[in-house]
Amino acid sequence: VPYPAERSARTKDKIVHSARALFNRYGFDRVSIDQIMAGAGLTRGAFYTYFGSKSDLYADTLGCFLTDASSKVTWKGVHVDLEADDAGIQIIRAYLSRQHLEAREEACPMVALPTDVARANIRAKRAFEHVFQTMVTRLESGLNSNRHPRRATAQAIAALCVGSMIIARASSDPAAAADLCDASLRIALELGGWTA
Amino acid sequence: VPYPAERSARTKDKIVHSARALFNRYGFDRVSIDQIMAGAGLTRGAFYTYFGSKSDLYADTLGCFLTDASSKVTWKGVHVDLEADDAGIQIIRAYLSRQHLEAREEACPMVALPTDVARANIRAKRAFEHVFQTMVTRLESGLNSNRHPRRATAQAIAALCVGSMIIARASSDPAAAADLCDASLRIALELGGWTA
DNA sequence: TGTACATCAGTGAACGCGCGTTCACTGATGTAC
DNA sequence: TGTACATCAGTGAACGCGCGTTCACTGATGTAC
Numbered sequence: 001v002p003y004p005a006e007r008s009a010r011t012k013d014k015i016v017h018s019a020r021a022l023f024n025r026y027g028f029d030r031v032s033i034d035q036i037m038a039g040a041g042l043t044r045g046a047f048y049t050y051f052g053s054k055s056d057l058y059a060d061t062l063g064c065f066l067t068d069a070s071s072k073v074t075w076k077g078v079h080v081d082l083e084a085d086d087a088g089i090q091i092i093r094a095y096l097s098r099q100h101l102e103a104r105e106e107a108c109p110m111v112a113l114p115t116d117v118a119r120a121n122i123r124a125k126r127a128f129e130h131v132f133q134t135m136v137t138r139l140e141s142g143l144n145s146n147r148h149p150r151r152a153t154a155q156a157i158a159a160l161c162v163g164s165m166i167i168a169r170a171s172s173d174p175a176a177a178a179d180l181c182d183a184s185l186r187i188a189l190e191l192g193g194w195t196a
Numbered sequence: 197v198p199y200p201a202e203r204s205a206r207t208k209d210k211i212v213h214s215a216r217a218l219f220n221r222y223g224f225d226r227v228s229i230d231q232i233m234a235g236a237g238l239t240r241g242a243f244y245t246y247f248g249s250k251s252d253l254y255a256d257t258l259g260c261f262l263t264d265a266s267s268k269v270t271w272k273g274v275h276v277d278l279e280a281d282d283a284g285i286q287i288i289r290a291y292l293s294r295q296h297l298e299a300r301e302e303a304c305p306m307v308a309l310p311t312d313v314a315r316a317n318i319r320a321k322r323a324f325e326h327v328f329q330t331m332v333t334r335l336e337s338g339l340n341s342n343r344h345p346r347r348a349t350a351q352a353i354a355a356l357c358v359g360s361m362i363i364a365r366a367s368s369d370p371a372a373a374a375d376l377c378d379a380s381l382r383i384a385l386e387l388g389g390w391t392a
Numbered sequence: 393t394g395t396a397c398a399t400c401a402g403t404g405a406a407c408g409c410g411c412g413t414t415c416a417c418t419g420a421t422g423t424a425c
Numbered sequence: 426t427g428t429a430c431a432t433c434a435g436t437g438a439a440c441g442c443g444c445g446t447t448c449a450c451t452g453a454t455g456t457a458c
Contacts, residue, residue, distance in 0.1 A: 002423090002434080003434070027315060029225035049435070114363065115312065118366045148386070163360070163362065164352075167328055170310045172318050183348035186348055187344060190343075203401090207401080244447080245400085
């Protein structure tokens with residue numbers, strides 16, 4: 001046993017994180033295994049020591065978004081404390097922030113990769129669903145409104161945040177993108193009953 | 197002049213529609229020019245008579261979604277009459293319908309291709325933005341609520357519809373997908389002031 | 393009306409390139425004695 | 426402590442394949458006479 005087991009776990013982690021940044025920025029199909037491995041400080045061939053194929057890697061990269069953010073999420077200076085009383089407000093403010101809009105590599109995978117996932121294998125879809133359900137659950141527990149079933153409200157707020165961000169990213173006009181995020185934040189706050 | 201000008205316009209249209217169906221189903225990168233041209237009943241080489249490159253075609257395919265649907269939109273039996281009094285309700289019902297969820301080739305490009313567009317050229321982004329702004333404008337004029345600025349409400353409803361559909365598509369569980377669409381429809385109806 | 397011609401939409405072989413994957417090999421490591 | 430060895434993470438050349446694009450050519454068409 002020439003190497004400790006923990007070492008290979010760390011290497012695999014480096015590959016997953018390199019892949020995540022590249023997938024987020026360029027999409028699954030436009031990233032090569034050479035690029036992923038170079039980002040992890042390795043070469044091509046070693047990839048198959050850790051993964052059976054390129055698509056096997058996909059689900060793992062989706063999963064690492066939540067694993068990393070145990071109870072703190074950060075996007076270039078925007079912090080979310082998931083234990084706080086106003087976690088719901090903090091989540092949607094961070095989600096719809098300019099920082100998240102511009103953070104290509106560290107963005108939420110639901111914003112960067114949803115259409116890739118829609119065409120991917122079932123493992124990737126399950127990982128994606130888990131991210132969404134986690135966001136919904138966190139929003140639901142912080143809700144301040146009972147006008148609708150709480151779960152439905154949380155689902156709608158999450159979908160609104162994700163949808164706004166996706167459209168803002170595909171927009172050619174930065175002002176229109178910011179405008180959309182602001183409008184969505186306003187409505188989302190109201191839906192959650194967080195209007196001060 | 198061996199062929200009438202109208203003939204080449206029809207051929208170009210056939211290529212664009214073939215491309216649209218294929219892009220919607222498989223995404224930009226996974227569709228080859230051979231496939232597109234075969235779908236239009238032609239062969240590879242003729243492509244460059246009509247387009248300078250594969251990416252030049254992209255913006256045109258996004259545009260054709262709106263051009264086709266002048267004042268009637270149909271998704272496998274779900275009709276929308278944009279001139280009707282309740283056009284707003286009709287739009288969001290059609291958008292969040294099971295038919296739209298399952299219509300891969302005829303789906304709204306905002307659902308099928310947003311992340312591709314986010315990485316595409318400016319022409320594609322502008323075409324995408326135009327689709328979104330058109331949807332927002334149509335929703336705004338049908339709004340029945342003045343609780344928030346009308347434009348902001350319309351933007352949020354549109355983003356909610358698009359986001360729900362995208363997430364539902366990437367979901368592994370059909371029941372959860374349908375549940376999300378139902379929840380979003382409920383909230384969207386309320387936001388528009390269309391709760392009967 | 394019939395024939396020769398010019399046009400250009402469309403063909404399909406060919407090119408170069410980059411990618412996913414394989415595999416014989418290397419060399420750094422921990423272990424056994 | 427020092428040396429020989431077994432292990433296996435990592436290397437990088439090689440393979441086959443499919444793609445975007447080019448280009449010399451074809452052949453159906455409308456026109457001129």
